[in-house]
Amino acid sequence: MKIFLILITALITNLFGSNIPNIQIISADNTSGKISPTSIQKALVKAGFRVDSNNNMNKAFLANHGKTHYPIYNLLMFRDNELSRTLLDKKNNFGFLIPLTMSIWQENNTINVATLSLEGLSRASQIDINDKELIQYSEKITRTLKEALPQHKMTLVTSNIENLKNSYATEYTIPLNNQDNKDIEDIKEELQEEFEGELESYGFKFPNFIDINSAFYGEKSRYDFYDTFSICKIEVIFHVSKRYPSAGSYAPCSFYMYKLKSENVVKVGFLSVENWIKSLKIDHQASLKPLLESQAKIETLIKELE
Numbered sequence: 001m002k003i004f005l006i007l008i009t010a011l012i013t014n015l016f017g018s019n020i021p022n023i024q025i026i027s028a029d030n031t032s033g034k035i036s037p038t039s040i041q042k043a044l045v046k047a048g049f050r051v052d053s054n055n056n057m058n059k060a061f062l063a064n065h066g067k068t069h070y071p072i073y074n075l076l077m078f079r080d081n082e083l084s085r086t087l088l089d090k091k092n093n094f095g096f097l098i099p100l101t102m103s104i105w106q107e108n109n110t111i112n113v114a115t116l117s118l119e120g121l122s123r124a125s126q127i128d129i130n131d132k133e134l135i136q137y138s139e140k141i142t143r144t145l146k147e148a149l150p151q152h153k154m155t156l157v158t159s160n161i162e163n164l165k166n167s168y169a170t171e172y173t174i175p176l177n178n179q180d181n182k183d184i185e186d187i188k189e190e191l192q193e194e195f196e197g198e199l200e201s202y203g204f205k206f207p208n209f210i211d212i213n214s215a216f217y218g219e220k221s222r223y224d225f226y227d228t229f230s231i232c233k234i235e236v237i238f239h240v241s242k243r244y245p246s247a248g249s250y251a252p253c254s255f256y257m258y259k260l261k262s263e264n265v266v267k268v269g270f271l272s273v274e275n276w277i278k279s280l281k282i283d284h285q286a287s288l289k290p291l292l293e294s295q296a297k298i299e300t301l302i303k304e305l306e
Contacts, residue, residue, distance in 0.1 A: 021156035022120035022279040023249045024142070028149035030111040035149060037074040037104045040113065043148035044078055047140065052077040052099050052208045053230070057241070060234045069242045072106035075251060077208050077230055083137045085216040087127060094125055095228045095256030096169060096271050098210060100141070103241070103248020113145050114246030117156060120279065124167050124271055157246060160278045168278070170295070171269035172302050176259075184224045184259070191266060191305055192227070192257065198301045204294075205232045207252055226258035231270070231298070236290040243287060244280045251276075255298075268302060 028035060041054050054076045058068040079099040088094040102115045118138035122129040129135075146152055176187065196206060208230035213221045232252035240247045255270040273291040282288055 020119045020123075020159070020161070021117050022123060022159045022161060022275075023114055023157040023246050024117040024120075025112055025114045025155040025157060025246055026142075026145045026149050026152050027110050027112045027155065028152040029109055030106060031109040035111050037072065037076065040104060040145070040148045041076065043144055044076075047144040047147075049078045049080055049140075049144070050099075052079065052210070055207060057234075057237065061238050064234050065238055070105045070107055070245065072104065072111065073241060073245065074104040075232070075237070075248045076102050076104060077252065078102070080137060080140065081215060083133055083140070086133045087125065087131075087137070088212070088216070090131070090133075091125055091127055092258065092260070092267070093169065093171065093256065093269055094127070095212065095226065095258065096254045096269055097121065097125055098212070098228050098254060098256075099208065099230070101230075101248055101251055101254075103245055103251070105241075105245045105248075107245075111149065112245070113149065114157075114249045115141055115145070116249050120249070123161065123165075124169075124275065126165070126167050157280065160281050168272050168274040169269055170272045170299060170302075171267065172306060174266040174268065174306050176264050176266065187266075188225050188227075188257075188259075195257075195301060195305060196229070198304075199231065199298070202297055203233055203235060205234065205252075206230065207232055212258070222261055224259040224261050226256070229255045229257075231255050233290070233294055236294050239290050240276065240282070240287045243284055244276075244282055247276055247280060250279070268305075270298070 037054055041051050044051055054074055057073045057075055061068045077099040084098050102113055104113050118129060121134055121138055127134050206229050210228045212226035212228060213223055230252040237251055250271060253270050257266060257268045259266045273295045276282060276291060
């Protein structure tokens, strides 16, 4: 049966290309109020996921803008360490999906959860859609959320993705020339302090940080270091989420920074806002403007690190 489903998925991809959904939304009636971001977090933890953060964005929206769009709007960051490590072993840049994210929001009496679909995970990571562990990861996420939202319905969000072989990632390589006498930890701290300091001065927040070596590998790691930062700007998510609440499937975005022991360069990257724009078909100018401005600012700062 699984082989049949894989073949069908591949056939659909070939036939319809850009109509393939990158985002899935699971919805359920919540008139009773029994389903909440907390109950969803508990379901994820019970299933073996690690929840890094479950942020009530309405608090930030009220503090910064004096209003909210929905009675519930949370951005939750989560991961499966074993599957994440396995997929990272296949693609060094899988760090921009560690952790994964979801948005949780309530509209009228319906609670909704948006995450990347299998197709979205495959395109963003450029790991084959038939990859066993990628399928396992996607199925585990979907199964857990369906259990957390009884009597649910699923909606697949079609996209404007023209090229399924494009992750729309922003990636740079920083050469470490003339730094032979520096300790690698000092090099890392200098890069990260400059990057974080500059972004914080422009209103960016860092709600999560993962030391991949400590979390996954220990002393046997092939990396001198591998860190991921979750980056968010309240101004951006406030404007985008009003019309596109499922944007939380990409937010906060994960920014990776790593150095392989076998190389004398540091590699950095993140999934660009083009993923939001094309996956959600964003055409509203007030939503587009803060996205594009944030992308430009991050790219400028990365180039200054080179």
